[in-house]
Amino acid sequence: MTSVPLTAGHVPDAHDPHATSTGLDNKKIAIWAFIGSECMLFASLISTYLIYKGRSKVGPFPHETWTDPSTGHKFGAILNIPVTSASTFVLLMSSLAMVLALAAVQNKNIPKRTTSERILGSSQLWLLATAALGITFLGFQAYEFTSFVHEGLSIRTNLFGSSFFTLTGFHGAHVTAGVIWLLTLFAIDRKRGLGPRDEVNVDIAALYWHFVDVVWIAIFTLVYLIK
């Protein structure tokens, strides 16, 4: 028999957030570092778009009409601000739904009495709603992309096309990843129920989702609204 004369003292438990130096869960710190990194990613994309604004040799253009000198074909301004305002609103609403989803997970164990409390407290409902709004946004984007291509703007057409599709495409890919993440949480919630101990997992998904939303606000302002 080996006897180890050690006093166990303080053995940090990885699952106990209070064992960490800051008291925050590791995942929370990592997601903030990740978001910082993503800021640089989108900053590079957005700056390139802005640097290339007005440098395209041929149309179509975002805010101005253009007539192709060789064919005489007249192209309208490409960006459809009313439609994109609608999709922006949808994405903003998804952030609201995300807040409610997180709150519902956090308050899982509080008894719900009224119908409205039960609705507000349904994490499944709000996770699904967030994902659905995200999918709606992606639907708008798919519509936007296809209609641009029909109007004669592809990713190859000019600098505007290259930088616009790459920027918004990157954002769309982020939304897609977020939707998959949310649907995964929804599936777990259905299978075994998300409780307060899963809070951090929903929390980081929410941080990511809000970040992607904020990036869209920047894109909407800089690309669509400012002429």
Next chain:
Amino acid sequence: MATIAATPAHAHESHAHPTGFMSWMSTVDHKRIGTLYLFTALFFFLLGGLEAEIIRMQLQGPNGTLVSAETYNQLFTMHGTTMIFLAIMPLSAAFFNYLIPLQIGARDVAFPRLNAFSYWVYVLGGIFINLSWLLHAAPDGGWFGYAPLTTRAYSPGMNIDFWVLGLQILGVSSLAAGFNFITTIINMRAPGMNLMRMPMFTWAAFVVQFLIVLAFPVITIALVFLMFDRFFGTNFYTTAAGADPLLWQHLFWIFGHPEVYILILPAFGLVSDVLPAHTRKPIFGYPVMVFSLILIAFLGFGVWAHHMFAVGMGPIADTVFGLTTMLIAIPTGVKIFNWIATMHGGSIRFTTACLFCIALVAFFTIGGLSGVMHASPPADLQQTDTYFIVAHFHYVLFGGSMMGLFAGVYHYFPKITGRLLSERIGKWHFWLTAIGMNLTFFPMHMSGLLGMPRRIYRYDAGQGWDGFNLASSIGAYILAVGTLFLVWNIIKSLRSGTRAGNDPWGSPTLEWAIPSPPPEYNFARIPTVTSRYPLWDMKQPALTSEVPHSHRGDKEMEVAVGGKTVGHPHPGPAAQSTRVSESEMHIETETYTPAQVGIVLPDPTVKPFFVALGMVIMLGSPLFMHEAQIREIAGNAAGHRTAMTMFWIFVLGGAALMVGSLYNWLLTPLESDHH
């Protein structure tokens, strides 16, 4: 659970330390991953060195005939790419992995499986880029891959495809590791290990992770643009469509200059920890050393255009970037002086590790001085694109980064393997390297100032460069011999090196308080840290008695930071004993199985490997797309279809493997619950 008395029955089979091939494939232990990084990076260091030797053979005399111009381009591109991304960065990563958890008193990194993932992405990415040699299509656009030169119009072959895809793969590895280490350092420190008690290496590593997570996204985007241009016909770098020919240069150097600090700061950190151990003196001016690291990192983001003085940015931009560049030499100089002050009056033991530290201080200074010379735009216009620049960056990279990393290898090898490297062979390695390095790179200052351009594969005789080139080549051969001594030393030590024991150097930081090699769980009992140099407090209190944040000096530090309590409050100076009480800091000399000490470790898993494999297959698949385009242009419809089919098989197969393994990983708990 006060006392743990475990019977062998508790130490069940699965916790015996396995050593087979699969145990390495599935390890999530930061120490084993660090070891993997170390040996893989040393392998790539030899490979990059071989490429350099061929370059020097070609340039040894005028009109060299050893290799063709095409091969020469591939050699210098792969040499630079290999040394930067596959040798120096991963060597630093080896030390991040091995040392950060040990130095801060943690059981592992924050995300052990993510750590394994980073390693596998790195190896597979390195293999991917080097596969290009088999197709005689190694990247040939220089390590900075300037677009438009690297767009399809000017570089039609697969060479740049390998480079553009490979670098994106390697970026994922660095980024994942960056998030992991930031979290580890912020959140996993032992009780009492406040930020101003962290060992200098951990500080340097911390700063470098911020540089990585902020700089790598920028090159990722630059590479994505290039990839889209090459594969999908976008116009980011097509000047005919109105593209800015400087877009790439800006994006690349916004990454590129922070990158050079990513390469040097880990070496700075190593030296700042190794030097005190061998001079028996605490680092001089610890807080200033920390703040200069942070300042260098900040300024490092504001100097990128000093690589672009020759493109004609105009007097204002030139002046601003010239000034910021000169400014950055100040915090860098501060570090040099602090190392010298650390040595001053110390009882220096000239071990190999110490010699490499001193070499860093000397050689890096030479590189820093030439850097300040071409920080001045008019001077740079004479020097840019000549061998003078090659001399500069080899003094900072070889004379700086590599010397520091070698110091780290000699100092930490006994911790990692339990066996000392031979000092006798080490001295051979050191002196041949020091002499070879200077003989190789110093003459390049002269050939450069005499007008010899970079990246030429042959030159005519009689331009005044012949002698300098011969000297450089002889130096390179000496370096090669020196490196063989390192290889010999490592093999010999692994076989029959002297046992090191806990602390062969009498070092002050936590990693030396546990056995060498450390047990799987690192610390049986997480120490409570009361000082910046806890082991000296216990063993050699005289060395630290005057130092703030050492056991005794903390009182003074409390005054220094305006009465704010730093760390654990101490009894009044009179009551301070020179020995730290056993309950706070302690030394562990026995190695147990984790079960004996009641520690649950993460389960080994191959899932991170498969996620990495899937990702690399997916990201590498556009190679087939290019092949398909070539066949389409050649009118080979069937061949086009085959290549596109291959492309889709690889993309979808890789993605399926990646996503499937990722879900499997994320839905499996880190540790099995059977306890």
